[in-house]
Amino acid sequence: MATVxxxxxxxHEHEVLYSTANLKAYVLDAPNLAAEGGIGKSLExxxxxxxxxxxxxxxxxGLVNLIMDGSQTTAASLQERVRAWGSSVGSNGIDFSSATVTEGGQILVSA
Known part of the structure; x- marks a missing residue:
């Protein structure tokens, strides 16, 4: 029998993030988000x-992992939106004006 x-x-290769649904992973590097979980806070x-x-x-x-629709966002567009929030976000007035957003290349899930 012949082989093909x-x-x-x-x-598929190691260290490559694949998506079959046009999803993109991003990392938002924001200021310290201590006490920023809950209603009216920065995470919300x-x-x-x-x-x-x-x-x-x-x-x-301050690191926030985001899974977004990859057809609608880029790291640059997200960073522009986040920085436009300015210096008084949430009930504690967190400054996002110098926050960065990078496209993620790895997903780690743990229990």
């Missing part, structure tokens, strides 16, 4: 303003 060597396909404002499909903030360092 496949030469076409995606050929981020969720309401950016409308991510998924969002996660672990700890208080």
């Amino acid at each position: 060597t496949r030469t076409n396909g995606l050929g 404002f981020i969720g309401q303003s950016l409308q991510p499909l998924m969002m996660n903030s672990e700890g208080t360092s």
